[in-house]
Amino acid sequence: MIPPGRQHLRELPDRHCLAAGTPLCAGCGGLAALQAVCDLLGEKTVIVNAAGCLTLLAAYPSTPFRGSWLYTAMASAPAGAQGVRDGLDILLDKGAIGTEENLEVLVLAGDGSSGGMGLSATSAAIDRGLDFLYLCYDNEGYGNTGQQASAATPRGARTATSRGPQGHPGAKKDLFAIWAAHRPRYVATVTAAEPLDLARKIETARNLSGPRLLLALAPCPTGWGYEPAEGVAIGRLAVQTGLWPLKEYVDGRVQHSKIPQPRLPVRDYFASQGRFAHLLRPENEQLLAALQDETDRYWQEVEEHA
Amino acid sequence: MYRIRFHGRGGQGLKRAGRILGTALFRAGLEVQDAPRYGAERRGAPIFAYVRASRSPIHERGVISCPDLLIIADPHLLAMPDSGVLAGATTRTVVLLHTGEPVSLWRERLDLPGPLLILPRLPGEEERFRGAVCAGGAAALLTELDEGLLARAISEELAHLSAELIMTSLGLARAAHAALAGERGIVRQEEPISAAGYKTPAWLTLACEEAAVSAPAIHAAATSELSQTGLWRGKRPVIDPGRCRGCWWLCATFCPERVIAVDANRRPRIDYGHCKGCLICLRQCPHHAISAVPEEEAAREEKA
Numbered sequence: 184m185i186p187p188g189r190q191h192l193r194e195l196p197d198r199h200c201l202a203a204g205t206p207l208c209a210g211c212g213g214l215a216a217l218q219a220v221c222d223l224l225g226e227k228t229v230i231v232n233a234a235g236c237l238t239l240l241a242a243y244p245s246t247p248f249r250g251s252w253l254y255t256a257m258a259s260a261p262a263g264a265q266g267v268r269d270g271l272d273i274l275l276d277k278g279a280i281g282t283e284e285n286l287e288v289l290v291l292a293g294d295g296s297s298g299g300m301g302l303s304a305t306s307a308a309i310d311r312g313l314d315f316l317y318l319c320y321d322n323e324g325y326g327n328t329g330q331q332a333s334a335a336t337p338r339g340a341r342t343a344t345s346r347g348p349q350g351h352p353g354a355k356k357d358l359f360a361i362w363a364a365h366r367p368r369y370v371a372t373v374t375a376a377e378p379l380d381l382a383r384k385i386e387t388a389r390n391l392s393g394p395r396l397l398l399a400l401a402p403c404p405t406g407w408g409y410e411p412a413e414g415v416a417i418g419r420l421a422v423q424t425g426l427w428p429l430k431e432y433v434d435g436r437v438q439h440s441k442i443p444q445p446r447l448p449v450r451d452y453f454a455s456q457g458r459f460a461h462l463l464r465p466e467n468e469q470l471l472a473a474l475q476d477e478t479d480r481y482w483q484e485v486e487e488h489a
Numbered sequence: 490m491y492r493i494r495f496h497g498r499g500g501q502g503l504k505r506a507g508r509i510l511g512t513a514l515f516r517a518g519l520e521v522q523d524a525p526r527y528g529a530e531r532r533g534a535p536i537f538a539y540v541r542a543s544r545s546p547i548h549e550r551g552v553i554s555c556p557d558l559l560i561i562a563d564p565h566l567l568a569m570p571d572s573g574v575l576a577g578a579t580t581r582t583v584v585l586l587h588t589g590e591p592v593s594l595w596r597e598r599l600d601l602p603g604p605l606l607i608l609p610r611l612p613g614e615e616e617r618f619r620g621a622v623c624a625g626g627a628a629a630l631l632t633e634l635d636e637g638l639l640a641r642a643i644s645e646e647l648a649h650l651s652a653e654l655i656m657t658s659l660g661l662a663r664a665a666h667a668a669l670a671g672e673r674g675i676v677r678q679e680e681p682i683s684a685a686g687y688k689t690p691a692w693l694t695l696a697c698e699e700a701a702v703s704a705p706a707i708h709a710a711a712t713s714e715l716s717q718t719g720l721w722r723g724k725r726p727v728i729d730p731g732r733c734r735g736c737w738w739l740c741a742t743f744c745p746e747r748v749i750a751v752d753a754n755r756r757p758r759i760d761y762g763h764c765k766g767c768l769i770c771l772r773q774c775p776h777h778a779i780s781a782v783p784e785e786e787a788a789r790e791e792k793a
Contacts, residue, residue, distance in 0.1 A: 191738070192738035197741070202712070202714045204715065204718050204763050205713055206718075208499065208531045208534075209531075209532050209746075209765035210532065239531075245713040247711060250710070404500075
């Protein structure tokens with residue numbers, strides 16, 4: 184049963200945990216998701232950050248964080264989180280710190296790390312039942328280095344390494360399903376364009392212990408090719424077209440927290456970004472139809488299992 | 490050899506400007522290097538790109554520290570010390586500044602040792618076309634280039650874009666080229682730097698310190714407040730208090746930088762010191778109470 188969350192944006196925190204003056208792109212969708220997470224988790228958090236766009240946040244000499252931050256190699260943030268968690272647990276056991284000084288360990292990693300080279304360390308950490316929260320900001324490519332294709336790049340998207348007439352030939356790796364297959368405590372997909380859904384899931388995750396993932400679609404003006412002002416509209420379109428299903432895995436079951444009704448054609452989402460512009464050309468009609476079919480099939484299955 | 494440096498912000502197309510100029514010079518028969526500075530390029534953040542071109546093989550490498558031509562796409566960059574816009578400018582450096590303001594004003598403000606030219610803002614010029622405009626303006630100053638070479642380089646470098654975007658870029662680059670037609674040849678080539686003439690600077694030798702002294706330890710929180718990212722802005726979101734219904738949640742909630750605070754009277758206030766001008770607030774405001782004012786205009790109004 185999904186617990187009720189806040190009903191109104193007015194009920195979201197109006198004091199913010201991260202300081203202004205970050206060096207990230209104007210309109211960054213990953214930062215927007217992180218802001219919401221930090222606002223709700225508060226200062227008692229250690230961020231373990233795999234190399235990626237968001238590691239620039241704490242680039243010497245400035246930082247927006249008020250708590251601790253640990254930088255790890257791209258493949259090893261969950262291993263870093265294990266070390267921090269173990270250290271805290273030992274201090275707690277010895278009575279060196281009180282429970283009020285305990286910290287939440289938050290892994291912060293992009294899709295390049297989360298779905299690619301960091302997957303092995305993640306899998307092992309879930310196996311060990313590590314008590315940590317994982318925020319993946321999914322901008323569907325290696326955004327920090329110029330948007331090369333990653334394991335999370337959707338089919339058809341143009342990236343720095345997918346320049347052909349049909350864009351990226353691969354399929355987006357289903358990180359939600361990979362996590363869920365480990366039977367962790369909690370997995371949820373989110374996006375900052377849906378702030379109430381995001382807030383509820385952050386709070387659900389915060390109140391649980393064990394391995395927990397928040398997988399955030401992070402619209403990226405630089406990598407996706409759109410005007411920064413459109414970021415929230417694009418995040419919302421991803422949900423409304425059914426391309427980014429908002430769902431959560433809890434107690435062994437997957438539930439959808441929002442079923443788009445009416446579901447808009449995927450074309451609307453593709454038309455909003457330069458990386459998909461070629462999909463609207465007549466020669467890509469079949470590919471566009473195939474992508475619509477794929478989405479339709481996904482939601483048909485959701486309906487059948489409801 | 491020509492040493493040319495472009496300064497702009499991520500998203501304005503300055504990296505492409507360097508490529509356009511490099512390609513045009515290459516098509517004119519010169520040897521060319523063109524590259525953006527690799528770094529954490531961020532939309533809105535300062536970036537630079539550079540071009541070297543010469544009739545003989547180019548042996549120099551790396552960034553250009555003493556440019557013959559310096560193109561500044563956005564005068565606001567001058568306020569950011571870390572963008573290093575004027576670094577290395579000498580008496581023979583031609584500075585081409587892209588602004589809607591008159592040359593007399595900038596001559597007085599900058600007091601440069603060398604020539605200063607203004608590339609005026611063009612009608613219908615959006616920020617993302619600034620690279621094409623700057624490439625057109627820069628091309629006009631070099632004797633090796635004409636409008637035909639410029640147009641060919643633009644068509645080549647922008648081939649992946651839509652026909653409409655290419656046409657707009659071509660039109661703007663041509664207009665920029667025409668605006669500076671009288672300045673052809675003002676930029677002159679400088680001799681390549683020779684390693685033989687290198688003089689060792691008068692180094693200072695410092696004794697080793699203990700690690701605790703020389704390695705920085707940073708325990709202060711929230712120091713990013715000191716970065717004035719408001720200088721990244723091309724357009725400023727301005728709230729019309731008459732239209733704002735004081736709903737207070739939409740603009741403030743969706744601001745990815747969280748720089749919109751709401752006061753006790755439910756009035757949103759934008760922290761212009763840090764707002765990067767993404768304009769998500771403008772797009773999300775249901776009452777259309779927020780408008781985008783070009784930063785130069787907003788700054789002028791502020792002073793007036």
